[in-house]
Amino acid sequence: MTSYRVRALPGLPEVRPGDDLAKLIVAAGPGLVDGDVLLVTSKIVSKAEGRILAATDREAAIDAETVRVVARRGPLRIVENKQGLVMAAAGVDASNTAAGTVLLLPEDSDASARTIREGLRDALGVDVGVIVTDTFGRPWRNGLTDVAIGAAGVRVLEDLRGGTDAQGNPLNATVIALADELAAAGDLVKGKAEGLPVAVVSGLGHLVGDTDTDARAMVRVAADDMFRLGTSEAVREAVTQRRTVREFTDEPVDPGAVRRAVTAAVTAPAPHHTTPWRFVLLESPESRLRLLDAMRDAWIADLRRDGKSEESIAKRVRRGDLLRKAPYLVVPCLVTDGSHTYGDARRDGAEREMFVVAMGAGVQNFLVALAGERLGSAWVSSTMFCREVVRDVLDLPEGWDPMGAVAVGHAAAPPRDRPARSPESFLTVR
Structure with missing residues (x-):
């Protein structure tokens, strides 16, 4: 049976900027042998490398080290820092350092681990692994534990x-x-307040040796991170990243994803406790083609009545290619069952507008939910201009009002960057 031993290394002095950590460890008489693994707390690495910042405002230091805010709750921030680590407060630490200063994480913890390993090899002639550790919380568990943020000469995965x-x-x-x-095993003997920043693991020599991977290999890349954002951040991201997509790949659309988006759509607000939304899912190529051909013919007839030239008509009709090329179409319909009739144009018009606004809210929910499913979409108004044709071709009830069509598919390319809009341009405060 494989066994191992973990022990803290006593005798290390207070570390100061410019200190050689390998020499300090050697002076403490570590008793290292080939195959041992040193677990070195990042705080002493930061101190030795001069990552000490005079800062009366820790928040400003966190700002400077932050690349991306993942989640925020009150003063607590989970962020991605310059080292690519997602952690609380960007790893900026005000403990175990002089008042009025904070510690920043090492700029390159893997390089720091390599330097310590090489120093120990030169001084003692031993082949050991080195792991630089720091304390993390975890998204699904209470409590903190040490993890590896830098590694050299040890298999990390x-x-x-x-x-x-x-x-x-x-x-x-x-x-x-x-x-x-x-790292977690070492934390059991180092503790958080005992002044023992280094631990040694013996008996796991099969994990030690030259390797081409380091702790950076443990950081999950964005494409694989299913929890890249906090709750409120994810909601805002979903809304702002909902973009009109006009070019799609040939990849099929999962009908289940569309149905999940409809489930989100029908949570929109609506007047009089009604449910004014209906979504017609055109899942067969035959139904899409039949509808689009009929809509095209109706559009051409309208344009000819307008006196447009055949060249102009052909150019305008080509705009409908977006719907033809999309792998999946949805026709949202408004149903005004439950609306009130007042008998005068002003109030009856306002009543319908309430339902139309609710319809827009439902479609927006639908589009945002599609974006959450990594599906692109484009909401176009075409069916609103030939409602009778749409109802006839799709065999819909007379009371269903088609409110455009939504093209759905996997985006062929990322949307172009869109500059943020200042809310001040859209506000009037009284």
Whole structure:
């Protein structure tokens, strides 16, 4: 049976800027042998590398180290910092440092680990692994634990995918965070307030040796991060990233994703406790073609009545290619069952406008939810100009008013950047 030993290393002095950590560790008599793993708290690495900042305002220091805010709740911020780590307060620490100063994380913790490892090899002739650790919270668990933010000469991940478990079941997703497990083991003997910033793990020499991976390999890339944003941030991101997409790939659209988006759509506000939304899903190529051909013919007839030239008509009709090229179409319809009739034009007009506004809210919910499913969309008004044709072709009830059409698909390219709009241009305060 494999066993290992974890011990703290006493005797280290207070670390100051410019200190050589490898020499300090050697002077403490670490008793290292080949295959040992040193677990070094990032605080002393930061101190040795001069990552000490005079700061009366810790928040300003956090701002400077932040690349992206992931989540915010009151004064607490979870952010991505300059090292690519997602953590509370960008790793800016006001503990274990002089009053009026804060500690920043090492600029490159993997490089720091390599420097310590090479220093120990030169001084003691031993081949050891080095892990730089820091304390993290975790999104699904209470409590803090140490994890690896830098590593050298130690295997940081063990990829078991493609193998089988003891019962012969295939392992399809199992990748073990070895460096984090080692960091957490060291935290048990280092403690948070005992002044023991270095621990040694012995007995796991099979994890030690030259390797081309470091702790950066443990950071999940954005494309694989299913929890990249906090709750309120995700809501804002979904709304602002909902963009009109006009070019789609040939990848099929998951009908289940569309139905989930409809579920979100029908939570919109509506007058008189009604449910004025209906969504017609055109899932067969035949139904889409039949509708689009009929709409095209109606449009051409309208344009000819307007006296447009055939060249102008052809140019305008080509705008409908967006709907033809989309792999999936949805026709949202307004139903005004439950509306009130007052008998005068002013109030009856306002009544209908209430329902139309509710329809717009429902469609916006739908589009935002599609974006959350990583589906692009374009809401175009075409069906509103030939409602009778749409009802006839799709065999819809007389009381259903088509309110445009939504093209749905996987975007062929990311949308172009859109500059943020200042809310002041849209505000009137009384």
